[in-house]
Amino acid sequence: MQVETGTPKVKSINPGKRKRWSIHLFPLPALIIYGLFIVYPLLAALTYSFFEWNGIARGAFVGFKNFIDLFTLEPFSGMFWNAFQHNILYFVLQMIVQNGLAFLLAFIIYRKICGAEFLKMAYFLPRLLSVIVVGFLWKLILNPNFGALNVLLGKFGLESLQKAWLGDPDTALTAIILVNCWFGLGFGVLIFLAGFQSIPNELVEAAKLDGAQGFKMLRFITVPLMMPSIMIMTVLTFIQSFEAFELVYAMQGSMGEPYYSTDTLAVYFYRLAFSSSTGGSTAIGLGSALATVLFLFIVVFTVIYLKFVQKKEVDM
Secondary structure: OOOOOOOOOOOOOOHHHHHHHHHOOOOHHHHHHHHHHHHHHHHHHHHHOOEEEEOOEEEEEOOOHHHHHHHHOOOHHHHHHHHHHHHHHHHHHHHHHHHHHHHHHHHHHHOOOOOHHHHHHHHHHHHHOOHHHHHHHHHHHOOOOOOHHHHHHHHOOOHHHOOOOOOOOOOHHHHHHHHHHHHHHHHHHHHHHHHHHOOOHHHHHHHHHOOOOOHHHHHHHHHHHOHHHHHHHHHHHHHHHHOOOHHHHHHHOOOOOOOOOOOOHHHHHHHHHHOOOOOOOOHHHHHHHHHHHHHHHHHHHHHHHHHHHHHHHHHO
8 A cells, every 4th residue: 555745735826816805905995084084973973962961071871862852942943944944945056056057058068169178177167176265265255345246236337236245144145055056067067068978979860850859859868868967966966055064164154144044054063063052061962963864864865866766767
């Protein structure tokens, strides 16, 4: 009987398999950053909302008390619904003014007009500025004493239209929203332009041969094929509208001046959690409850809207 001698065979690792596993390591830095700055704060806010707070010291567990106080206890309830209405107006005006104008401008550029490349750059240029810079710039433009807008109105003999744009409760929020529309217009133009450019020319030509012109072309060809771009802009606009903070803070501060007429949910959250304006011991708890409610509202709306749009696309 012969005994086999020699070194044992080592099973070689397939280089292709090793390469496939190494690919999974590349997203790790991004996932770690996302977890630290997005996931962890969300979970922390959810946890904080169930506790009483004495300044920055966590107190006893109070369950859903902070949520109940947010919706039933004055002045928290009244200020919540006041800010919520302003966010709704923010979203509606942005959809009509910003996205409507962006859709029109993108269509004009898509028709290959003279200077189209320059227009794309010009519309997107404000987006390169910091939101804080935009806020202070427009605060100077809208100044009632030396602001460029009132000066121009005076030059054209329209003194009756001159206003303290940011000092009047009837115009302050609308002025801020229109500034935000100016700031975000270029991004909307690029999204819609990409949608127009993705429409197959064969479908357009076939529709023209079938007699589709004007409104029929828009209704039955352009809009259905643009639904992905419209869906993206609607979701992004909704999220941005309900997270509106930087521009409002830069132009009107954390109190939503004048008389809370420019208050938004994000500004109200900042005031509750960090500015110690409530005078009570549960400010951080109430702020965390508000942040949780705002997050859940955005998620629920987005999911319902996406499901609805997908169903409409299937029906089409």
